[in-house]
Amino acid sequence: MSIIQILPFISTAIMLGFTIYVLQRYFVRRAPHFLFWGIGLAMFGAGSFAEVYLSLAWSRAVFIIWYLCGAILNPAWIGQGTLYLLVRKRWVHIVTGVLILASLISAGLMLSIPINDSAFQLGMPISQQYKAIIPAASFNVILIPTIIFGTDGLILLVGGALYSAFLFWRKRVLPNRVIGNVLIAAGALSVAFASELTGLGFGQYLYVGELVAAILMFIGFLSAARPQPNETPQAVPATAD
């Protein structure tokens, strides 16, 4: 196995465990933030799995899954989970409606753009050749939802984690949640930076960024979710509980 198979394979395995862990919590507690985190993490995992597959063979469907789930949708869906946790207002449901509608439009766009199958080169990371596979005019169209979804996810996920970490730190309570939220923010920033570098033509860093993100976010979530003695979970918000 080569490095372009090993890195996304490990990311996929971590994300599979992370997704199962989060969705189990949803089925026990029925809290919507677990559902949206679970869906977003599953999309992250689907993107990583697509990278493994595309390192072995070409598939137009898997390429569409890679770009749609891995590049466009997952940050906003994970971020929506954080929004549900931090803001208990009715308008969050409206945002969810907009997110679902925008996700469907993005999926329609991805299915409708022409894809140049013959440009695919086996053995090269998909993150270094996707611009050759998607014609320039089509790429400019899907770039808009990519940036909007990505920025939405960045603000909600990283901003939410930093905000929660700051609240706990200021109150001098629940150090596990301070550390956990810092790790979640660092992981999300890692993949955000790697994605920006990929957009600028440095796609070789994407798989490392994804792996670092998967590790940090999972450890951060486990740390934040760990119950503490004398804990008052509803006292202040957190990005994991």
Add this chain to the structure above:
Amino acid sequence: MQDPNQPRSNDKSHMPANSALYEKVIPAALVLMGILTVALILFAAFVLLGVIHL
């Protein structure tokens, strides 16, 4: 008997007193990541506005 006004340094639900991690590293990390987040948002805005071409 424990004085309730004393910091509970051994209580895992409270931050340890005089910890370099919580006094220096965490605040610095929060500020640094906040700056990086703003930088990434500005980058995305510049791409959307056509100032930076991907």
